[in-house]
Amino acid sequence: MRSTANRAGPRPLLTSDVAAPADALSRLAAHGDQQFEAFFERLETVELLPQGAPNRLRVRKEQGLGVRKIENGRSRLAAADTISGPAFAACCDRVAGTARSIGTAPPRIRTGSWPALRLAELQRAESRLARAVNRRRVGFPMEITARRHRRQVQVIRSPIAAPPQFEEYFSLQVTTPWGVWGGLLPSLADEDLDPVALCLVDRLRSRGLPLHRRAPGVIVLGPNAAAVLLHEVVAHALEADTLGLSGVPDHVVGLKLGGPELDVVDDPRSAPLACKRSSDDEGTAVISRWLLRRGRVRQPLADLAWAERCPSMIPGAARRASRHRLPGPRTTHLELLPGTIPERDLFAEAVGGLYIGEFDRGNLDPLDGRCVLRAPCGRRIGASGPVDHTGPIEIRSRAVDLLAAVTAVADRPLAGGAGWCAKDGALMPVWARCPSIRLEGLQVAD
Amino acid sequence: MKSARLPGLRSLRLALGAVRERTGATGAELYVKVGNTRRIEIDPWMATVTADPDDLQTQVSVLDERGWALRAGGASRALFLADSGPLPEPNGWRRLNRHSLRPGILRLPAARSGTAQSPAADTGEHSPDEEEAAGLAFLHDLLRRLGERMPEARLVRGRLDSGASAAVLASTTGVTARSGRRLATVELDFAASRDGRHGHCRLYRAASTLHLLSADTIAREIAERLTLATAPAPPFLPAGEVAVSPALGCNLLALLAPLLRGRDGWRRLRKLGAGHPLGPRQLQIVDDGGLDAGWMSAAFDDEGVPTRAVALVRDGEPGEPLLSWEDDGWSGFSAAGCRRRSGWRALPELCHSHLYIAGAPEPAESIRSGIVHGCYLLDRAHDGRCHATFEPSTNGGAGQLEEGRFEVDAIGLVIRRGTVLGEAPRVRLTGSLRQLLQGIRAIGDDLRFLPAPGAVGAPTLLLTGLQVEAVG
Structure with a gap:
């Protein structure tokens, strides 16, 4: 069934001429070392809670702007929770440190209308998910909270205005008697809800099982789990600010982190349909960025500030959680390019090992490179593929050891592993497309 | 820029009347909040402390926050709506209608004696430049003192937030309240290595104002924790x-x-x-x-x-x-x-x-x-x-x-x-x-x-x- 999401997007965030604020920003720079940037943002979250919950329908809207001055590696940000000419002028005054910094008359700034609320798809999510679960011949009580997130962004970096950006995606939280599942989805169509049902049924079948303590020789990670692993040990590890904590970021270029089967790309342009980006949150055009090319570091994730500090770095990966936060280098859409091994063969050489379909938690220590990944359940691999379910599994390892353990990449990539990245407490949606991978020689700790 | 002001209770009551009229809700409540925050983040990859606080590599953010939330409904239909910016005028609720309420329940507290006598909120922004200078001086002092106690301590993350907020609330049940709050928080991550042993320390401290946070005490706490975190494990632990x-x-x-x-x-x-x-x-x-x-x-x-x-x-x-x-x-x-x-x-x-x-x-x-x-x-x-x-x-x-x-x-x-x-x-x-x-x-x-x-x-x-x- 096709999604009912409106792919056309709403009217542009700013309906007034963007040249006016761009012109005002260009008047702010006292000398060539100063850069000014305006960030306009509009967010909407529509949340539908389970039946019987108080205030079941919750609509949160917000819009605002931030003006940032960058000078000699330092930045100064002023943000307001409204979009208007006077608010823009006031923020300019705050970052410039003078009154009437852009003249006596603030520029005219107008916003477009909010898109329609469209509740039907959220209301149908519960029954669709229940049907997807029932198709697997099981049924259990579920409390479903469905949310639709929309974000419009317009960045003006004097004297250029980047194209306006629009993202729309969904999040689900499913509470069952044995735990809570949460994740991001590009739509609430059947094809996106089906993998959720699979995760829920796996959790049902592994409920009450003890923590898996035996260290298997071989682990096969499904596309969702592989995406979380790569998010932690490739994307986070290759963010310029993370690299900056332990050395000079561009010194890692050329470093061998894994085998030749690892080709990892960050490409916001190929994210799911309604989440594609053509420019980042600093207004820089995004690129298809090779993070790892045949296992070697090619191009870390960088924003403007890091590209200024390290000239070999290419900006275009800046993201900001909101107008109240400064941008930083982050991944948006991670892709592991497929290998040549059919998935069936991946399992055939992993008999006796463990299959992990999803990780529900991951963490990378930026200083010592240790990584912790937690799976709510797993399955033992038999001659016919994944068989018996196991309890939760925790993998603790160094990031380099995890990558070195990847010995095979399957040939069929799937979109999956989308979730909230919470680095430094700033929640951002991240997307991925990965095939299954096989790891050998890892430690599974309690 | 002057900080946003809270609307008066009369504005809230007018808005509540407009909401009830348009939606047919039996009850409604409006909550409006304004706040300002000054945030100073230290660049961990550049934090070399000199004698001059102005040399500290920092990112400063001055944030004005303003928003409101509406709860409306009754025994069988309800709505929660939140938005940034100022509270709409009474004629600014045109988008709401009877279909805006969806199945759900709204319960609101009844007015009690005393709620009308809420204290006035202190919302003002107190000399922001002085506050920023005080924040920078505090962080510089803290890093300098820690450097003296433990030169090998290495900043991973440092953030100081100080600000004030005020809120006003009114409902159709007669509840009204105002509140105001000031808060300063400091969040610090440090790491150290001694004799090949690595240790981390994370501290999160808060006080009503920045002046109640002591740089010396926090530096001492960090040094103590890093010293312990990088110590060799004891051969024996008593179980008493x-x-x-x-x-x-x-x-x-x-x-x-x-x-x-x-x-x-x-x-x-x-x-x-x-x-x-x-x-x-x-x-x-x-x-x-x-x-x-x-x-x-x-x-x-x-x-x-x-x-x-x-x-x-x-x-x-x-x-x-x-x-x-x-x-x-x-x-x-x-x-x-x-x-x-x-x-x-x-x-x-x-x-x-x-x-x-x-x-x-x-x-x-x-x-x-x-x-x-x-x-x-x-x-x-x-x-x-x-x-x-x-x-x-x-x-x-x-x-x-x-x-x-x-x-x-x-x-x-x-x-x-x-x-x-x-x-x-x-x-x-x-x-x-x-x-x-x-x-x-x-x-x-x-x-x-x-x-x-x-x-x-x-x-x-x-x-x-x-x-x-x-x-x-």
């Missing part, structure tokens, strides 16, 4: 007494929080005692939304219900539960204002404000020096465990908290008759929640609050009957 510092005591109390709120918490707490006292007679656990000089102190909660001190555990026995107005009169107990919003976007939820173990007359120093053979645990380990586990239920679910166990990874010292025998870079303190409370042997006089979220406070505690083992 364990004294825990206020910082670790706060973490332990925060683990108990689900037992200490609401009707379910009360049932669990009663069951935990199983007919016996929960703890020693000097054990008092209190939640007080109006605590004098507390960061969260307010005469009313975020639904306009008056706050008060609730003795959750009194003289070692269950006292009274923390109940919201919806449960007023349950089992003969009175409600207290305890529903708070994490921001203007959020609905009010039952939560603690100042949850603390009241201090006793015994000097903390005498507790520490009185350890015959045991450990003094200073704080939780940076990346270690700190959680209460739950017994599996019959269907394999997460189960309930009663009969639960806890485990906390901590750093500390091994002590024998007041003498430090060695350092413990990571020990795991485990036991049942019942043991944790019933094993309290002494309570110190050095009550201290930490942000948890909300404020959680504890003095030095002497605990027995728990398991201590070295990990890592």
Whole structure:
């Protein structure tokens, strides 16, 4: 069934001429070392809670702007929770440190209308998910909270205005008697809800099982789990600010982190349909960025500030959680390019090992490179593929050891592993497309 | 730019009238909040401290926040709508209509005597440039002092937030309230390496104003923690007494929080005692939304219900539960204002404000020096465990908290008759929640609050009957 999401997007965030604020920003720079940037943002979250919950329908809207001055590696940000000419002028005054910094008359700034609320798809999510679960011949009580997130962004970096950006995606939280599942989805169509049902049924079948303590020789990670692993040990590890904590970021270029089967790309342009980006949150055009090319570091994730500090770095990966936060280098859409091994063969050489379909938690220590990944359940691999379910599994390892353990990449990539990245407490949606991978020689700790 | 001002109650009442007229809602409530925050973040990759505070590489953000939330509806239909910016004029609610309300329930507290006499809020922004200069000087001073104490300490993350917020609330049931708050928080991550051993330390401290935070004290705390975190593991850990510092005591109390709120918490707490006292007679656990000089102190909660001190555990026995107005009169107990919003976007939820173990007359120093053979645990380990586990239920679910166990990874010292025998870079303190409370042997006089979220406070505690083992 096709999604009912409106792919056309709403009217542009700013309906007034963007040249006016761009012109005002260009008047702010006292000398060539100063850069000014305006960030306009509009967010909407529509949340539908389970039946019987108080205030079941919750609509949160917000819009605002931030003006940032960058000078000699330092930045100064002023943000307001409204979009208007006077608010823009006031923020300019705050970052410039003078009154009437852009003249006596603030520029005219107008916003477009909010898109329609469209509740039907959220209301149908519960029954669709229940049907997807029932198709697997099981049924259990579920409390479903469905949310639709929309974000419009317009960045003006004097004297250029980047194209306006629009993202729309969904999040689900499913509470069952044995735990809570949460994740991001590009739509609430059947094809996106089906993998959720699979995760829920796996959790049902592994409920009450003890923590898996035996260290298997071989682990096969499904596309969702592989995406979380790569998010932690490739994307986070290759963010310029993370690299900056332990050395000079561009010194890692050329470093061998894994085998030749690892080709990892960050490409916001190929994210799911309604989440594609053509420019980042600093207004820089995004690129298809090779993070790892045949296992070697090619191009870390960088924003403007890091590209200024390290000239070999290419900006275009800046993201900001909101107008109240400064941008930083982050991944948006991670892709592991497929290998040549059919998935069936991946399992055939992993008999006796463990299959992990999803990780529900991951963490990378930026200083010592240790990584912790937690799976709510797993399955033992038999001659016919994944068989018996196991309890939760925790993998603790160094990031380099995890990558070195990847010995095979399957040939069929799937979109999956989308979730909230919470680095430094700033929640951002991240997307991925990965095939299954096989790891050998890892430690599974309690 | 002047900070945004709160609308008057008359504006709120006019807006409520317009909302009711357009939607047909039987009840409605409006909550408006304004705030300003000044944030200073230190660049960890550039933080070389010189004599001049202006040389500190920082990113400064000046944030104005402004938003409102509407709850409208009745017994069968309801709506929650939140938006940034100023409150719409009475004719600005045109988008709402009778179809805006969806199946759901809205319940609002009734007005009580006293709610109309809410204190005026202090919303002003106090000399922002001076505040920024004070913030920079504080961070510079802290880094300089830490550099003197422990040159190998390395900043991973440093952030100072200071600001003020004010809120006004009105509902169709006649509840009105105003509140104002000032808060300064500092969040610091440091790492160090000594003799090939790596250690981390994370500190989060808060005070009503920046001037109440001491750079010297925080620098000392960081140096102490990093020294312990990078020490060699002790060959032997005594299993007798364990004294825990206020910082670790706060973490332990925060683990108990689900037992200490609401009707379910009360049932669990009663069951935990199983007919016996929960703890020693000097054990008092209190939640007080109006605590004098507390960061969260307010005469009313975020639904306009008056706050008060609730003795959750009194003289070692269950006292009274923390109940919201919806449960007023349950089992003969009175409600207290305890529903708070994490921001203007959020609905009010039952939560603690100042949850603390009241201090006793015994000097903390005498507790520490009185350890015959045991450990003094200073704080939780940076990346270690700190959680209460739950017994599996019959269907394999997460189960309930009663009969639960806890485990906390901590750093500390091994002590024998007041003498430090060695350092413990990571020990795991485990036991049942019942043991944790019933094993309290002494309570110190050095009550201290930490942000948890909300404020959680504890003095030095002497605990027995728990398991201590070295990990890592």
